Each structure stands twice: as C-alpha cells, then as structure tokens.
Amino acid sequence: MDVLAVPAHRHKGWYLSLMAPNTKGPAFAWLDPSRLYCNSQALADCVADLLSPFSSDTVDLVAGIDAMGFILGASAATSLGKGFLAIRKAGHLCVATQSQNYSDYTGREKTMETRLDVLKPGVRVLLVDQWIETGGTMKAAIELVEQLGATVVGVAAVAVENTKGGKWIKDNYRVSHCIPEELQSQVDRKHLESFKSFNS
Ligand SMILES: O=P(O)(O)OC[C@H]1O[C@H](OP(=O)(O)OP(=O)(O)O)[C@H](O)[C@@H]1O
Numbered sequence: 001m002d003v004l005a006v007p008a009h010r011h012k013g014w015y016l017s018l019m020a021p022n023t024k025g026p027a028f029a030w031l032d033p034s035r036l037y038c039n040s041q042a043l044a045d046c047v048a049d050l051l052s053p054f055s056s057d058t059v060d061l062v063a064g065i066d067a068m069g070f071i072l073g074a075s076a077a078t079s080l081g082k083g084f085l086a087i088r089k090a091g092h093l094c095v096a097t098q099s100q101n102y103s104d105y106t107g108r109e110k111t112m113e114t115r116l117d118v119l120k121p122g123v124r125v126l127l128v129d130q131w132i133e134t135g136g137t138m139k140a141a142i143e144l145v146e147q148l149g150a151t152v153v154g155v156a157a158v159a160v161e162n163t164k165g166g167k168w169i170k171d172n173y174r175v176s177h178c179i180p181e182e183l184q185s186q187v188d189r190k191h192l193e194s195f196k197s198f199n200s
C-alpha cells in the first residue's frame, strides 16, 4: 500500500483504511489511526469531515488532548483560523493548572490538566481528540473546560465507540466523527474489515 497515494475518487471515510491494526497485544489500543495523518489529503479530508457539522457555529478556540489529539486539534484550529489550547497529561505544564482525574481504556487512573489563564466564561471551545473508546478521557476534558466556565461547542474525534461513555458524550454534546454509518458496527466490535487487506 502506498501510504501517500490519493485515490481518484475519495468516498466518505476513504482514508480510514490507512489506519493500522494493533500487532502488539492487549496492552495497546486496538488500532493506530495516526498513519492517516501521513497522507496530506487524508489529513485534510479528515479535518474537513470533523469540522463540517460546526460550520455555522462560533468557535473561539480549539482544545486538543495530549498526545495524538494535538495533531487533529492543531490542524482543525489552523483550518478555522483559531488558536489551539493543549490539554495535557499531568506533570508537564510549568504554570498554574486546573486538573481532572479520569480513567481510560487501559483501566489506569490518570490526570489531565490545563492552564488557568485562557478558558473563562464566554469562550466557546471545540474539543478534539484522536479517538473516543470508553469516553473517560473526553469526559475529563469536558469537565476541565466547564469547571473553568467556558462552553463546549462540540466534541470531535476520528471515531466514537458506542460504549457507555461514548453514548453519554453523544447524548449530551454535539459530536462529529469520521465513521460512515455502515462502518460503526466494525468500530464497536473493534475490528475493521480493512484490516484483512492491510499491508504495511
Ligand atoms: O475513550 P478513552 O477510553 O478514554 O480513550 C481515548 C484516549 O486514548 C487515546 O489516547 P492515549 O491515552 O492512548 O494516548 P496518546 O494520545 O498519547 O496515544 C486516545 O487518543 C484518547 O485520548
């Protein structure tokens, strides 16, 4: 497979077949979406798909979640002509922070944090991450934004699994993702048909 090739006809979600299956076992996520970012058209189409539901909304700031959410988040911010706020895993920011504990698909307890001097009432934030599995990470980010008084305009990720937490986010916030309806069940089963023809 030529990772950098662009097909003549770009059907919805064409770039999802660039995502790589896990070959390292259960300590890791079940797939790695990040190869699609290597293809400039794939990255552009993915970001456009994530932003299209919010085209009529006012977004003041895009916030992306450490680490892989920085890539899509910063791309989305640039595309919107807005700034980017990093929501970081704990222990990296050398300024005053608000923090939030959470657990994610690994089952581990984690903490994320963000600086105190940007989010405030009236700031409308689009939250971006690479993937939503249990929803623990995104829910913690939502809580951080809201604790500081800012407003979550929406939530965007390549995929939102239909877990309890994923459904809670879909039920309570405006959500955009890149998964065509006919592929959602594959995402929920944590196995994509495209893995069969995947070659590195
Ligand atoms: O819905 P959840 O179960 O909470 O999982 C989703 C989170 O897990 C992944 O990141 P990970 O922590 O693996 O880190 P990375 O972005 O550094 O790869 C993903 O990018 C989300 O941030």
Ligand SMILES: Nc1ncnc2[nH]cnc12
Pocket: 029, 030, 031, 032, 033, 105, 130, 131, 132, 133
């Ligand atoms: N990047 C990712 N891919 C698949 N499942 C995930 N769960 C959490 N992060 C994930």
